[in-house]
Structures are given as structure tokens and as C-alpha cells.
Amino acid sequence: MTTLKHWITPTIVRHGGAGLNKFGGVRQSLYLDAIDGVPVSQLIERFGSPLFVMSEARLRETARRMRRAFTSRYPKVRFGWSYKTNYLNAVCGLLHQEGFEAEVVSGFEYEKARMLGVPGHRIIFNGPLKTREDLERAVSERAQIHIDHLDELYLLEAVVRDAGLRDFPVAIRLNFDTGYSEPWSRFGFNLETGQAMDAARRIANSPWLQLVGLHNHIGTYITDPRAYSAQVRIMAGFVTAVEAATGCTIRFLDTGGGFASRNSLQGVYLPPEQVVPSIEQYADALCNTLHECFRDREAQGKPLPELILESGRAVVDESAWLLSSVVANKRLADGRRGLVVDAGVNVLFTAFWYNHDVRLTKPAEGLPEETVIYGPMCMNIDVLRQSLKLPPLSPGEVLAFWPVGAYNNTQWMQFIAYRPAVVMVRENGSVDVLRRREKLQDMTDLESLPDGLQPDFRD
Numbered sequence: 001m002t003t004l005k006h007w008i009t010p011t012i013v014r015h016g017g018a019g020l021n022k023f024g025g026v027r028q029s030l031y032l033d034a035i036d037g038v039p040v041s042q043l044i045e046r047f048g049s050p051l052f053v054m055s056e057a058r059l060r061e062t063a064r065r066m067r068r069a070f071t072s073r074y075p076k077v078r079f080g081w082s083y084k085t086n087y088l089n090a091v092c093g094l095l096h097q098e099g100f101e102a103e104v105v106s107g108f109e110y111e112k113a114r115m116l117g118v119p120g121h122r123i124i125f126n127g128p129l130k131t132r133e134d135l136e137r138a139v140s141e142r143a144q145i146h147i148d149h150l151d152e153l154y155l156l157e158a159v160v161r162d163a164g165l166r167d168f169p170v171a172i173r174l175n176f177d178t179g180y181s182e183p184w185s186r187f188g189f190n191l192e193t194g195q196a197m198d199a200a201r202r203i204a205n206s207p208w209l210q211l212v213g214l215h216n217h218i219g220t221y222i223t224d225p226r227a228y229s230a231q232v233r234i235m236a237g238f239v240t241a242v243e244a245a246t247g248c249t250i251r252f253l254d255t256g257g258g259f260a261s262r263n264s265l266q267g268v269y270l271p272p273e274q275v276v277p278s279i280e281q282y283a284d285a286l287c288n289t290l291h292e293c294f295r296d297r298e299a300q301g302k303p304l305p306e307l308i309l310e311s312g313r314a315v316v317d318e319s320a321w322l323l324s325s326v327v328a329n330k331r332l333a334d335g336r337r338g339l340v341v342d343a344g345v346n347v348l349f350t351a352f353w354y355n356h357d358v359r360l361t362k363p364a365e366g367l368p369e370e371t372v373i374y375g376p377m378c379m380n381i382d383v384l385r386q387s388l389k390l391p392p393l394s395p396g397e398v399l400a401f402w403p404v405g406a407y408n409n410t411q412w413m414q415f416i417a418y419r420p421a422v423v424m425v426r427e428n429g430s431v432d433v434l435r436r437r438e439k440l441q442d443m444t445d446l447e448s449l450p451d452g453l454q455p456d457f458r459d
């Protein structure tokens, strides 16, 4: 009997020292066998695979660095935690401990913040959909509402009037072109066309509302700090214009989020160490421009506006890893190697846009080869990585994807498989579950099976 052997593409690998490449960066294929001192093998054994692992130490460190960067450069800063980036209770709880308020974009997120004990006046309420009930609650709890469009403005006026209140302090969201990134004109009032000024005048003429703040969120993963200088300059110009035109006093400027994390956006050739500015560089751009624009205001004895930040990904992304185990190896028709792992885009949603750093979790044996990493879904789009050099890996070996703390634990979807657990390595070295792995009942609890629709296999 003959046994057929698999054909393996021959590969030629150039021997090179770990020298500089032409962009000056050294790409090392290090492996990651422990997270904050806890062995990866132990984490998988205890909590299963795939698994999200967060680091308490890293999250606190990043949050503190963010606060320090801004409070040391500007006298009045408030920090909002962007719930949609990661609203696990433990993440929000930790960031609230670190002095972040809640920045929410829906009634659901608002309720979650209140459930966690955030008082209404420490909630920044953004987003294009706020129902009458949402606004009634937000008004009665004195939340900071940022109006997105005229219909919301009218509804809010009615809610304030019906609550028997007057001069309820509000902000409007602005959109404009900074010249550095694609403007997001679908949110808020456009500045260049005069919509924003119209909204401000409307508010000035309303007995129910009072304009006290301006909000803008340029976009996300903004890698040029000059975009924030431009943003502040444009907003400061509008402060002068709107105060002169309506007699209002702007007390705060909320510049939104968008600072990049050390992740590689697909299509960007340089590594994140070279493209992503430090938090301090963003802080320089924002705070220097604020000082420059409001110097005269200070000289006139008017208070400096408060700066509000709503950074999401830059705060949380780097504090989480996704561990995923190899299921199978495949040889694709074009000769490339395919690797199937047990986490797909259903769990790692950000794989659609980012090339995460993928690490082995033990030393490599064998020659690296061009590999496609597939998830376990029955969908052709379930690709975690189109192309990466990896040594041969056997089923059961674990890969670590990083950074994955932003937008995955909120945008993941329940499709085909159970969503995995999220655990946190605490500063004291213990490991706590932040969200357990899903089970069948979690899904079926939401369903009902009406009479006459039960299956019937009596044959």
C-alpha cells in the first residue's frame, strides 16, 4: 500500500540579522508566553480558547498617562470615557475610578452608565438617536446633552418645557473640514454652510435652552496631531463668532476622540511605532493651540473654556490580547499555507480594518512561510490576516493577537459560535472573569417557541 504525502511548497528564506530595514525599524519575531506574568498556557487551560485577556496594570497606566499629558498642559480638562469603545462593566468601572466620566451615544449606554453609578451630570450624551424618553431622563438627571440635529433640538425644547425648566444648558455637535482627514459631515451641524450658526441662533432665541458648549469628533485613528490644532483653531473661531452673534458664553470645547492606538491600519505601510504619535504629541497639539487661541480671552478676564476629551481606542486598545488556538493547517490551491484558528471576525471585528500584531506563544520551530489566518466561521470573509510569515504550527498551539481592547468587545457578534470569555489579569497577579463565555441558554432565553411551531420527530 502506498501512502500519499502532502506536497509542501519549497521555500527559500534569506538569512538576515535583526538589522534595520529600510524604514529604520527592527521587526523581531518575539513570542509572548505570559501576560503580566501569567502564563498563556495557564490562561487557556483555566478559561478555554479563544480568550480575551486584559491587563489592569496597562489600562490604569494608559489612563493615567492620558490624564497627566493633558492636565499638565492645560488648567481645565475633563475626560469622558467613550462607552462604545468598550463597555464591559469592569473597564468602565476602572476608568471611572481613574477620573473619567461617561461618554455615551445611546439610551442603552446611558442606562449602563447610570447602572454603574455614574451620576447624570457626569454623563456626556452624544449620538444621532436620543428618544423622547432618553431626553426626559437625561434632562431630569442634568446630563450634558450634545445636540446632533434640528429635530433633536425641537424635541429637547419640548422636553425641557414639559419638565417646567428653562435655560437648560446644552452643547451642539459641529462638523467641519480640518483638511487632515475625511470630514464626517453626517454628525452634528455643519459649520461651513452656516447650519451651526443657525442652530446656535435658534437656541439663543429659545427660553428653554442655553448654549454653553461646542462638541466635535473629527474621526477615528487620526495619526496627524496637526489635525487637532486645526480642529481647535476652527472651534475657537466659532466661539468668538457665536458669542458675538448670540451673546451666549461658551464654557467648554469637547474635541471628541480619535487618537490612534499602536495598531496597524490596513494599507498603511509603515509600522505603528513610526506612524502613531504619542499621547503627549496629541496633547501638545491640542493644548498649545488652545492657549494660543484663548490668550486674549484670558487677558480680558474671561475664563478659559474647559477642554473635554472623549478618547476611546488610545485608552483601552493596548491593554487587551486575544488568544486563539490553531485548529488546522491547509494547503491552498495557490500553494500558500492556510491556518484555521478558533476565533474569527465574529469575535475580532477589528480584523476587517487592522493588521494586528500576531505573536506565537512559545519559541518558533521551523521556517516561517507565507500564511493566511482564517477564523472558524462558514463565511469566506472570515479572515483574520491575509498574509503573514509564520512557522509551522500544530493544532492546539496558541497565537496572541494585539492590540484588541477597542471596539471588539462591543462590536463582536453572536454568529454561529459562542462569544468567548474576557478575563483581566489584576495588579495583584490574580485573574478575574469580566465576562464569562456564552452558553446556549444565553441566546435561547431571548426566544420563544410559539405553540404549533415545535418540531415533531415521532417517526
Ligand SMILES: *Cc1c(COP(=O)(O)O)cnc(C)c1O
Pocket (backbone or CB within 6 Å): 082, 084, 085, 103, 105, 126, 127, 217, 219, 220, 221, 256, 257, 258, 259, 310, 311, 312, 313, 314, 406
Ligand atoms: C466613538 C467616539 C469617540 C471615541 O473615538 P476613538 O476614536 O475611539 O477615540 C469619541 N466621541 C464620539 C462622539 C464618538 O462617537
